[in-house]
Amino acid sequence: MLLLTAVPVPASAEIYKYMDREGNIYFTNLPYKRATGFELLWRSGNDPLYADSYSRINVQALELNKARYSNMIEKAARRANLKPALLHAVVRAESAYDPMALSKKGARGLMQLMPxxxxxxxxxxxxxxxxxxxGGASYLRDLLDMFDQDLKLAVAAYNAGENAVKKYGNQIPP
Incomplete structure (x- = not known):
């Protein structure tokens, strides 16, 4: 029997890419530990905000919210000319599908938008x-355009801010 409860999990500042046998691409900040084939795309380094912080993820709520917001995510992805899987990955990494998520820096909602x-x-x-x-999908589209469709840089810029990526010469910030 699998018991689904809220489990303390370190807040992640990493994005992984995984391709299944059918060629579907997934992005996540929580790779399945027993699976192989996850490629680390981006890590924030020793960002003190993440080093000592923990979040609580309720797996049942995550799955319910994923289902609840899936159509909205797909609609936003289409409007911004993004793959729905990418938008799902960002939502999962940023808020774990919690529309009321609030970061210590003030980012809000599913896509963790700064004011x-x-x-x-x-x-x-x-x-x-x-x-x-x-708003988050449009921003991500603009970041992809800004960084010549470089997914790693766009995701890094989404997480750390576009100016952080520019500051390091269009490289992923340390």
Whole structure:
């Protein structure tokens, strides 16, 4: 019997890529430990914000919210010309599908939009899942365009901020 409960998990500042046998690509911050084939795309290094912080992930709530917001995520992905799997990976990594997630730095909602980014993308209510997803997807699309479709740089910029990537000469920040 599998017991699904809230388990303390270190907050991750890593993004992994995995391709299944059918060629579907998945992005996650939580690779399945017994599986092989996960490629580390990005790690934040020794960011003190992540080094000592922990989050609690309720697996049941995560799966329910994933199902609840899946259509919205796919709609936002289509509008921004992104693969839904990429948007799902960012939502899972950023908020674990929690629309009320709030980071220590003030990022909010499913896509963990900072207030300045929300304003920039016309998001008047970061807690509204549809607005949050639309703004986050548009931002991610702009980052991919800004960094010549380089997924590693776009994901790093989404997490650390585009200026951090630019500061390091369009390289992943340490």
């Amino acid at each position: 300045e980014t929300a304003d920039r993308y016309g998001v008047s209510d970061s807690w509204d899942p549809e607005q949050n997803l639309a």
